[in-house]
Amino acid sequence: MLPQTNYHVSEYEMALAHTPVLLDELVDLLQPAAGETAFDATFGAGGHAAAVARRLGADGLLIACDRDPTVAEYFRDVAREAPCATELYHGNFADVLAARPDASVDIIYLDLGVSSMQLDRRERGFSYAWDAPLDMRMDPSQAVTAADLVNTLSVAELTDVFRRYGEERYAVDIARRIERQRSRQPFETTGQLVDVIKCAIPTPARFGAGNPARRVFQALRIVVNNELESLARGLEEAYRVLKPGGRLAAISFHSLEDRTVKQFFRGHAAGCICPPGLPICVCGHEPTMRVLTRRPVTPRAHEIESNARAKAAKLRAAVKLEA
Ligand SMILES: C[S@@+](CC[C@H](N)C(=O)[O-])C[C@H]1O[C@@H](n2cnc3c(N)ncnc32)[C@H](O)[C@@H]1O
Known part of the structure; x- marks a missing residue:
């Protein structure tokens, strides 16, 4: 109960x-x-x-x-x-x-x-629409947050997650950009991740269907919550x-x-x-x-x-x- x-x-x-x-x-x-x-x-x-x-x-x-x-x-x-x-x-x-x-x-x-x-409560960190802690746990007592994954998985692992669970075409570019960014400062917020995704993908792809961060957010959410x-x-x-x-x-x-x-x-x-x-x-x-x-x-x-x-x-x- x-x-x-x-x-x-x-x-x-x-x-x-x-x-x-x-x-x-x-x-x-x-x-x-x-x-x-x-x-x-x-x-x-x-x-x-x-x-x-x-x-x-x-x-x-x-x-x-x-x-x-x-x-x-x-x-x-x-x-x-x-x-x-x-x-x-x-x-x-x-x-x-x-x-x-x-x-x-x-x-x-x-x-x-x-x-x-869950999407509308900013502090849960599921949405790319506003800046909030990079969390995404459906059950807040789970151990691992989206920030933990983004800060600790290797480039190969991140690429695999973005490809497999988000069908993200620019998976490797985003993973490499994440690695570069986190060596300067670990990720804490959704906004930091959205900025990196936008920088990692070619300009025309940024203006395609939907928000360019949608697929990476979906992939991380799937993995955080298994x-x-x-x-x-x-x-x-x-x-x-x-x-x-x-x-x-x-x-x-x-x-x-x-x-x-x-x-x-x-x-x-x-x-x-x-x-x-x-x-x-x-x-x-x-x-x-x-x-x-x-x-x-x-x-x-x-x-x-x-x-x-x-x-x-x-x-x-x-x-x-x-x-
Ligand atoms: C789409 S909503 C359900 C909405 C609901 N049918 C309604 O009419 O309001 C999905 C819900 O499933 C929960 N959920 C997702 N995966 C779950 C899992 N493996 N075990 C238990 N709850 C889960 C989420 O926390 C969320 O509250």
Whole structure:
């Protein structure tokens, strides 16, 4: 359960709370029903959780989880309005799911990445839009910050991080420039990093689509929070924890996340995995999930118009089959 923290959410921040992405589509796929148990792996401001909880009725249970302790204030509001029982866990969803018994939950969903509140709170250091400590930890009790990575990884390691997790074309130029800069003065703020990125890339690329620091910030955030490893482990644990007939959904915001979800579902939905050309099946492999989204569900134009963050969202879902 959540420990006490020194973070407090202002009324202003509550008013600006995260708008849930693909809400109707998620609820349509998950079909929450009265008396069921649902696990919201990434509670945030609880927009998805509130809608799911309303459908669980008095006998249902909503289990909420988030690495960020500041969600506790949003959870209190959702719990007050929910007709069902509610519980909140603080931690990485992969670990929280790992502690749950097999086949005990009807619905599990993940809405990945950072929340608007995390981006908008300057002191969290997720945004390149203003100068703040170079932090990016979703859970402020994590040991390693983005500044630690930028100040200690080798040029080769930084290049690999920027390429692999940010698909940054100028990865090596930025890594070299970082090394030069930190030998004079260690990085402490987002602004220092943005300045170095701008200097490291050719002038025309600075004026291309989006902020030139976006890809490096995404890459550092993924590594600071170990996001892809958590996702892969979380999906495996979610499968174990789901009851047969249970539904699993994930909303992702970049291709690395979406690929992880797609491959996970594909692996579970595959029947025979014998090498091609064998006259009969010798593997005996049976599908363990049925995919509910042949293609990822994406937001409609009106959702993107009212919430720019929704633009990159992709929703996939699957149902666990009887053994
Ligand atoms: C996009 S927001 C979720 C928004 C939420 N669905 C809503 O409607 O308000 C993502 C949240 O997931 C949390 N998160 C990301 N990775 C996590 C992980 N591995 N374990 C637990 N929480 C995680 C973040 O701290 C953030 O609060």
